[in-house]
Amino acid sequence: MSEAATHPVTEPVARPELLASLDPLLREWLPRQRWFAGKGRPVTGFSLVTANELLPTSGPLGLLHLLVRAHQPATPAQGATARQGDCYQLLIGVREALPPRLAPALIGHVEEGPLAGRTVYEALHDPRPADVLLEALRSRARIGELRFERDRRRPIRGGLTPRLVTSEQSNSSLVYGDTFILKLLRRIVPGVNPDLELPRMLAREGCPRVPAPAAWMTADIGDARSPAGGESYVLGVLQPFVRGATDGWELALHGLAKGEDFGSEARALGRATAEVHTALARALPTTTLGHVQMRLLVEGMTERLAAAAQAVPALRPYAPGLRTAFEALADLAAEGQTWTAQRVHGDLHLGQCLRSPTGEWSLIDFEGEPSKPLAERRMPQPPLRDVAGMLRSFDYAARSNPRSTAPSPAPSESVSDSWADTCRAAYCAGYAEAAGRDPRTDPVLLRAYETDKAVYEVVYEARHRPDWLPVPLAAVGRLAASP
Template sequence: MSEAVTSTVTPPSALLASLEPLLREWLPRQRWFAGKGRPVTGFTLVAATELLPAPLEQGGTSLTKLGLYHLLVRAHQPLVPSHGASDHPGDCYQLLIGVREALPPRLAPALIGHVTQGPLAGRTVYEALHDPRPAELLLEALRTQARIGGLRFERDRHQEIRAGLVPRLMTAEQSNSSVVYGDTFILKLMRRVVPGVNPDLELPLALAREGCPRVPPPTAWMVADVDGSAAATGSVDFAGEPYVLGVLQPFVQGAADGWELALRELAKGQDFAAEARALGRATAEVHTALARALPTVTLGHAQLEQTVGGMIERLDAAVQAVPALRPYAPGLRSAFTALGDLAAEGRTWTAQRIHGDLHLGQCLRSPAGEWRLIDFEGEPARPLAERRMPQPALKDVAGMLRSFDYAARSVDPPQPDWARTCRAAYCSGYAEAAGHDPRTDPVLLRAYETDKAIYEVVYEARHRPDWLPVPLAAVHRLASADLT
């Protein structure tokens, strides 16, 4: 870490002014940018740290070849009117900006642009995670528990991090970015960040303390301590709360992504029931460990009334947005009112910390056949406080049941019998490990699956209209209470 400095040499305001014209064009094109469809009207710099000084010249000779800046920037965009939405200052993004005099051909895909103004004028800036040197610097900072400006790099001292592991950027990410180091570790860098306790670090740490082998234990993590006034300008951020920026975990070498594995088996006409049953057991083991590690609560009438009200509000908004839902609205509403009726009769449910966004793509099967769950940040679009609230474990189960259905209906011709077999096997496997079968609580399960299917309809109508028949098939089933 001898090349790193602990303060920003380039004035932050000048740095942002130098980069802003390029970021306006580049940022909305990134897959992890959440505000697509709305123009970026400006930026606020939340924090800036110079990790490597920008290239300097003396007597026509370049003294340094690579500069590196870590930025937290808030992108301002016009609001989209929505029910009950309050003013939002814009999402905060984590950027790692490389600076060179010229970009070598191997880094051409990482180009952000050529700076024409400010302190970086005449230089080329790029997405630094494509470059091995910045990625190596991050791992070394985690290994040595460095502090660089407002950045803190922390680690579990019981796990060894070897120096010199070769990095490679994974290209299949969506809402975040990941770098694999020598097939030993994977560093997940959050792109859209908020202050506060991030469940993607909190829950795996809790599961590691419980000795749960179904989730890779955090090895190290990266945090930003941001001045409260800078973080909260025009926003509702919590002053003084750190930002969790990244988590380093063991890399499951040779693991198969659950979604890709399911599609391969479908394409070959192979049965997936044994895998689904094993995945159900793994899910139950994680839920059981989370219930031991963190507090649980009892949901009664008042809490369920609020939950049901939110489901009905989302249904009403979805019907307005997607007319194809209108014929099904009464049946879908009955899934929610039936849950409210049970709560009114005095039925209660246990709520606990859960995964929050469970589907086949959040599961890895090791070469030995063991399933592991990853990505515990929950639904990124939801507020952090909501993502950290205890919820019934059946919400995760419903998400996985929807995922089997998606896989079966993404092939031509659709394979609904494959989905039914997998759904049943998954619930049976869950029951083996948890001691209770999710299907014995059909009203709660139907409500959560219906809520998820409605979300899917709106998403597909907006982003992938060709996929709309997939969730609509589930809507047809759920509206008629045919839960097979």
Template sequence: MSEAASTRVALAKNTTTRKTARRSPGSSAGTTALLTSLTPLLHEWLPRQRWFAGKGQPVTGFSLVAATEILPLDASTTGPGLLHLLVRAHQPSRTPQSHDDCYQLLLGVRTTLPPRLAGALIGQVADGPLAGRTLYEGLHDPRVADLLLERFRNPGSLGHLRFERAAPIPPGLAPRVLDTEQSNSSLVYGDAYILKIFRRVFPGINPDLELPLALAREGCGRVPAPVAWFEAETPEPLTLGVLQPFLRGAQDGWRLALAALAKGDDFVPEAHALGRATAEVHTALATALPTPTLARERTGHLVAGMIERLECAAQAVPALVPYVPGLRAAFDAVAALGRTGKGWAAQRVHGDLHLGQTLRGEDGFWSLIDFEGEPARPLPERRSPQPTVRDVAGMLRSFDYAARSHQPWNPEWAARCRAAYCEGYARAAGTDPRGEPELLRAHETDKAVYEVLYEARHRPDWLPVPMAAIHRLASTTA
């Protein structure tokens, strides 16, 4: 019997013995002992993961939010078992508003780890319900990955988990892990579907499920529609993962832009098409979801957030300090318009749009992906309506990044792309984002400030890229 077939047999067996499964380590009776036994391994392993958001701060402890045995491992089998955990990592408070982060872990359990899974090793459990067993990152195990797909094919509830499906899913799709993501993890099944696993999870529906579902209802083909998803039924619902069609053969906009620069080619037609695609998504979102107006109070709140982020960034990056007055002027201009009664339309947007969040198919059709928003920002903020120029500003900054990452720097290339993108947007939306210059400049400034802080913390060699934009934006507003 093949590994995939044996996994499906185990799944069927597990479906008939859920009461037994809930009395084992994942049950309420065993959660304290389970977490205690896993804590030494998690202390060592979790902070090293790329998606762990609390780097630079010690982990002082863990608490278990929920535990479910998706595939139990009894004493008579060698494995694999699959343990799903929602674990809260306790760390010293980074800001007065910060909270301990909750992480989703899918842990494989075996008596002996095959050599092919050596790179996924977490460690051997010393005591507790899993004493003597080997713990590893389950997503790297094809048998575990196949089991997850079977759960989507046969939706329903298991422990704290609930699996939903919107369309039929064929069996027998070979899984592989994508190693390119930072804040999440993804599996590709047979080049037909991609499963995004959210690692850092928040109460409430994730925008990367909510918005593609809304766009699918509107018939917008610019975003792959969710095929299936799963959630946790804790005191507050948590979105855990989304299965979507995999756009085989598609290339992301960032790589395409860099390739064009390397060849000395223009990117104007692509930028124009991207503007059109963005406008079509915005139009569909405005139809599907509420569109409030940013009046005086809401405008003041928007500007206050921008000013607060600028002040925090200036404290962390001294090179930003001389530019603060000029940058602040961009935000003050929006506040002044708000006080005169000027209002702006707001709606749900992508929230973190850049060239890397776009895909061009082999037929030249552009799609937008990854609607999670900026993972570092609170989920309520990411789900709040925003002016559409927030997405536009993100893409404009991305063209600048592409041009700056190529030597010699080609500012005219970026300028042409920025103009073409806005023109393509205007052609589809009927309104040019450059028609609200104060609002667009404020959002581009806010994005550049965010980039300065990010690069200073994570990629100091890239700091000159956003600092060049800071110099331009501060001079413009001054």
């Protein structure tokens, strides 16, 4: 019998006392996590959305699943929308003491409350709690507000050895026996998450470029029959693990280090991107963007540029030239040109692409930009938004130093520019082969999206990685001078 079935939930967790006892530990631990979105602002308190025992905390090994809101002072840009606080998914293991192998996962020692005298830790580092999650997905378990679902057409074998993916990312992932990978969302919002929605749609379309979800976990909060209604949260998605695959970023840097051409890979990746876009256009409605819609799009880009120039002085000399990219797009729309919008990936770059040992490319992580509202991430957009993101990613790879483990610009700009230009051209050519239309035939929209992305990169690097600021600034100089 599985461990999850051996220890069913028999009584509710003592929620108020539990949160009070964990509060001082979470205030120290949570802001240090890579996926915590509120860095730079103090945590003023927590509120508990749900608490469920997946393994009883009274036993030698307990497992708590918590949805917790972290309350922080709002920034001027957030205003009243941030008062509710970001909601995070936590999986907390409970033991008398941690074995040495779990020392890096320590959250702290509980001083009072229902867990007094116990040690709590990040449970995903521990194979036994990871087994519980897989078994719950296999058995389609119902635990409190938690719902574990699966595609019954896709068998899930038990007993797969779990391991935590340790690379830093905005979520957490567990690999089970090189067969499945479970992506657990950390900062969660209610609603239909595109990271589950779009891969399921693409699976129905028979698109082989995206791993089809085998199972997923959700939380239903509140009573949907009440006047206030209920809310559903997507918490995690289990997909096939592409064994032996290399992500596009690592592959590109490896090729750069060895002086190898990446053009053929970029071309194949362009074809894969176009195939995904074509399948999404078949599966979901498309719309036409006219003058009014494009004016709103341009206004958003222009406002982001103004805010970025205010925040990063190095951007200010380029602002007038960059603004022309948006003005040219507004002029085209005013003349009556329209564009087709559809569902897209939303945050496409080399790190979101996997190449299998057979040479096939797959696209992953359809969550979109996590910092943007879910409704915005699910809006139809021109496919060139994804294309522009990939073109910027080639530029980033070219200007990275593949021989250094620390972020630093590549030493030779002429070599990097030539490599990036080759990849950009090959990617667009591959896209045209599958889509029947070359992205370069719409240069005004493509330049506007590339400019908007580069402006975002300037702000990000200035805040988080100042040594990288020359990378987007080089692109800014090119885009500002572009006709």
